[in-house]
Amino acid sequence: MSEKQQVSSSYWLDTAPDGHHPALTEDLDVDVAVIGAGIAGLSTAWELTRAGRSVAVLEAGRVAAGVTGRTTAKVTALHSLVYDKLRRTRGPEGAQLYARSQSEALDHAAAIVEELGIDCEWETRSAYTYARDAGRVEELRAEARAAAEAGLPASFVTETGLPFPVAGAVRVTGQAQFHPRKYLLALAADLAGHGGRIYEDTTVLGMDEGEPCRLSTTTGATVRARDVVVATHYPIFDRALLFARLSPRRELVVAGTIPADQDPDGMFITPEEGTRSVRTAPLEGDRRLLVVTGEHFTPGTGDPRTSFERLTAWALDHFPDLEVTHRWATQDNDPTDTVPMVGPLHPGARHAYVATGFASWGMTGGIMAGRLLTAQITGEECAWSGLYDPRRVRPAVREAPSFLKTQAKVAGHFVGDRLRPSPPVESLPPGEGAVVRADGHRLAVYRDDDGALHAVSARCTHLGCLVSFNGAERAWECPCHGSRFDTDGKVIQGPATKPLEQRDI
Numbered sequence: 167m168s169e170k171q172q173v174s175s176s177y178w179l180d181t182a183p184d185g186h187h188p189a190l191t192e193d194l195d196v197d198v199a200v201i202g203a204g205i206a207g208l209s210t211a212w213e214l215t216r217a218g219r220s221v222a223v224l225e226a227g228r229v230a231a232g233v234t235g236r237t238t239a240k241v242t243a244l245h246s247l248v249y250d251k252l253r254r255t256r257g258p259e260g261a262q263l264y265a266r267s268q269s270e271a272l273d274h275a276a277a278i279v280e281e282l283g284i285d286c287e288w289e290t291r292s293a294y295t296y297a298r299d300a301g302r303v304e305e306l307r308a309e310a311r312a313a314a315e316a317g318l319p320a321s322f323v324t325e326t327g328l329p330f331p332v333a334g335a336v337r338v339t340g341q342a343q344f345h346p347r348k349y350l351l352a353l354a355a356d357l358a359g360h361g362g363r364i365y366e367d368t369t370v371l372g373m374d375e376g377e378p379c380r381l382s383t384t385t386g387a388t389v390r391a392r393d394v395v396v397a398t399h400y401p402i403f404d405r406a407l408l409f410a411r412l413s414p415r416r417e418l419v420v421a422g423t424i425p426a427d428q429d430p431d432g433m434f435i436t437p438e439e440g441t442r443s444v445r446t447a448p449l450e451g452d453r454r455l456l457v458v459t460g461e462h463f464t465p466g467t468g469d470p471r472t473s474f475e476r477l478t479a480w481a482l483d484h485f486p487d488l489e490v491t492h493r494w495a496t497q498d499n500d501p502t503d504t505v506p507m508v509g510p511l512h513p514g515a516r517h518a519y520v521a522t523g524f525a526s527w528g529m530t531g532g533i534m535a536g537r538l539l540t541a542q543i544t545g546e547e548c549a550w551s552g553l554y555d556p557r558r559v560r561p562a563v564r565e566a567p568s569f570l571k572t573q574a575k576v577a578g579h580f581v582g583d584r585l586r587p588s589p590p591v592e593s594l595p596p597g598e599g600a601v602v603r604a605d606g607h608r609l610a611v612y613r614d615d616d617g618a619l620h621a622v623s624a625r626c627t628h629l630g631c632l633v634s635f636n637g638a639e640r641a642w643e644c645p646c647h648g649s650r651f652d653t654d655g656k657v658i659q660g661p662a663t664k665p666l667e668q669r670d671i
Contacts, residue, residue, distance in 0.1 A: 176236045177421050177447075177455065177492045182347035185229060185354065190365040190387045196222045198543060199381055199391035201370050204234035205350060205528055206521040207397035209536025212353050215362040217544050222389060223354075223362065224381070226369040226398075230350035232659065233399050236419065236496040237528060238443055238457055240433045241275055242293040242341035243268035244320070245527045247305065247437060249312035251504060256553070258315065263550040264505065265316035271533040272342060279349070282356055286348040287448050293433045294326055296335035302438075303334045310336045327430035328444070329484050335434075343433055343445055346529065371663055373403055375518050393543050396511060396520045397535070400499055400648055400661045408507060408556065409629070409661065412499045412523055414648025417441070417462040418474055420481050422490035423453040442480065456481070456488055465497065466634035466645035474638055495639060497648060497659060500525045507556035508535045509542060519543070520556055591619065591671065599635035599642070599653065608632055609669050610642050612653040621671035622655035627664040642666065 200211045203225035211221045223229075243265055252261040279288050297306055306322060313320035313336060320338045354364055368387075373394060374380040381389040401408050424446070434444040440461050447455040458481040461473035474493060482488055501507060501523035511518040519539050524531035541548040552558070591602055591611055599612035601624045608624035610633055622642070624632045631646035641658060642651040650659040655666030 174492050174494060176494045178239070178345060178347045179231060179235045180492070182345065182351060185351050187229065187364040187366045189367040189385050190224065190383060190389070191385055193388045194222055195390045196220045197391065198393045198395065199224060199379070199389045200395045200397055201402070202397035202399065203229040203354070203364065204232050204397065204399060205346065205532030206535045207395070208350050208353050208357065209533050210395050210397060210521070210539050211362055212357045213536045213540035214543065215357050215360045217540055221362045223364045224368045224370055224383065224389065225364070225366045228366050229354050229364060230347045233497055234350065234528065235347050236494055237346055238419070238445055238459055239346040239529060240293065240341070240343055240445060241272050241529045242338065242433060243272060243318055243530060244293040244295060244313065244336065244338040244341065246295050246435055247309050248504065249316050250308045253312045253315070255504065260553055261312060261316040263553045265313070265318050267534050267550045268530040269318065271530040271537070274537065275533050276342065278353070282352055284349055284352040286352065287345040288342060289344070289448070290340060290342050291431070291433050292337050292339045293341040294335045294337050296326060296328070296332045296434060296436050297438055298330070298332055298436070299438060300333040306334045306336055313338065326434065327432055328434060329428070329430065341433065343447065345447070369663055370402065373518065375515065377517070379517055393517045393519065395539055396518070398660050399522065401520050401522050402660045402663055403511070408520065408522060409647050411502045413502065414465055414497060414499055415462050416465045416495055416497050417459055418470065418477050419457065419459045419494050419496060420478050420490060421455060421457045421492040422488045423449060424456045424485050424488050426452045426454050428485065428487060429454050439480070456485055464645050465648045465650060466636070466643035470495065470636055470638035498526045499523050499648070506531050506535070506554055508538050508554040509551060509556050511556065513557050597640065598637060601632060601634065604671065609671060610635070610666065611671055614653070619671050620653050621669040622666035623669055626662055627666060628662040633666070
């Protein structure tokens with residue numbers, strides 16, 4: 167990858183104020199502790215504070231700087247090709263509940279933007295799921311019918327604003343897009359103004375589900391709370407065994423400016439070509455920001471540098487006036503039975519809750535989760551509690567092949583990665599890393615730009631799979647459950663909470 171193609175920070179992170187919250191240094195008692203300050207965590211905390219609960223948000227890094235800070239930020243109930251599948255697997259009522267819950271989340275976000283006067287570049291747009299292959303037209307027609315029957319303003323069309331012809335598309339009008347970090351920083355400020363507390367650089371290490379629940383942290387402080395919400399994208403606690411029902415997926419993003427008159431006027435996604443997602447955002451003057459995503463892969467596999475080149479070439483081919491300014495990557499978790507998991511953390515949970523498995527649609531999903539969890543914690547009824555319940559069994563059994571495929575892939579990495587030949591350390595060029603064998607152990611070794619070697623254990627601290635090096639982002643990644651670490655072993659992304667152990671080389 168050339169210097170111009172190196173990964174940069176997210177546009178959303180670069181163009182929003184850099185707020186700061188202290189780390190938790192003293193023991194704390196609250197009604198509810200929320201772990202994670204992305205859109206699911208902050209939405210939940212905001213709703214609970216408005217409901218009169220005392221709330222503390224515990225974030226390992228910075229507010230809205232994880233997955234939420236790297237999203238494409240489409241606020242839509244059209245989630246690629248989901249409604250025809252839901253109609254078949256959950257029945258018409260399940261599809262209707264899904265559509266209603268996601269649509270109400272969109273409307274709720276719009277109301278919050280207006281109530282708080284948030285300057286987050288909110289724009290109303292139509293959303294499209296398109297295909298260029300004529301062989302998928304019937305699939306799109308079926309999706310349009312299912313989405314319309316579920317209650318969305320959906321229709322099948324053959325023309326879009328994209329700069330190339332399509333065989334067909336599902337269009338849903340009245341959807342939205344926004345600047346996710348500006349929205350969440352405003353939500354965090356309002357949360358704090360109403361008595362909520364936010365702590366950054368505070369990693370939660372353990373949870374005792376007593377009465378009250380007790381959370382231990384890396385800062386040494388203990389949080390006692392009647393209820394706990396785990397909103398860390400991928401759950402950091404394994405007692406619910408949700409890791410067996412989630413498949414991590416990494417996806418690349420290319421962004422840059424185009425002339426405003428080349429705006430395709432909509433939000434677009436296709437399952438073809440390794441997935442391609444297109445949207446724009448407002449800029450000053452006569453240009454708009456173009457955001458293109460795609461090239462998904464399991465963390466720790468493939469060659470992201472080649473994938474970045476392929477995605478960039480696609481964007482420039484279709485938008486030749488694009489001036490690329492940003493490249494980054496994001497991560498999502500796909501549930502084996504299609505629907506996110508929001509509700510009690512495990513069958514025996516009385517005061518522990520989780521929100522996970524949003525499968526690329528975390529904007530409406532996270533807002534929906536905040537409202538659903540608040541209803542459950544405050545004892546209110548919610549029509550779609552059963553749809554999203556993490557304890558559900560029948561849908562998981564019905565889609566057992568997806569579950570078994572996920573577990574087979576994990577087992578393959580756990581065993582197969584240990585059989586890979588290891589390159590000699592001397593062959594590592596600057597900026598590269600590899601897993602090598604030394605004295606009977608597997609070490610993750612990185613050579614920095616000055617030629618110095620950095621070695622850590624190659625065993626992921628989550629469940630022991632071997633990590634692999636991502637050269638585009640210079641990070642160690644676990645292909646089993648998606649944990650990510652920097653070149654010195656520090657946790658970038660969970661479910662791991664402990665760093666890779668330092669080793670001598």
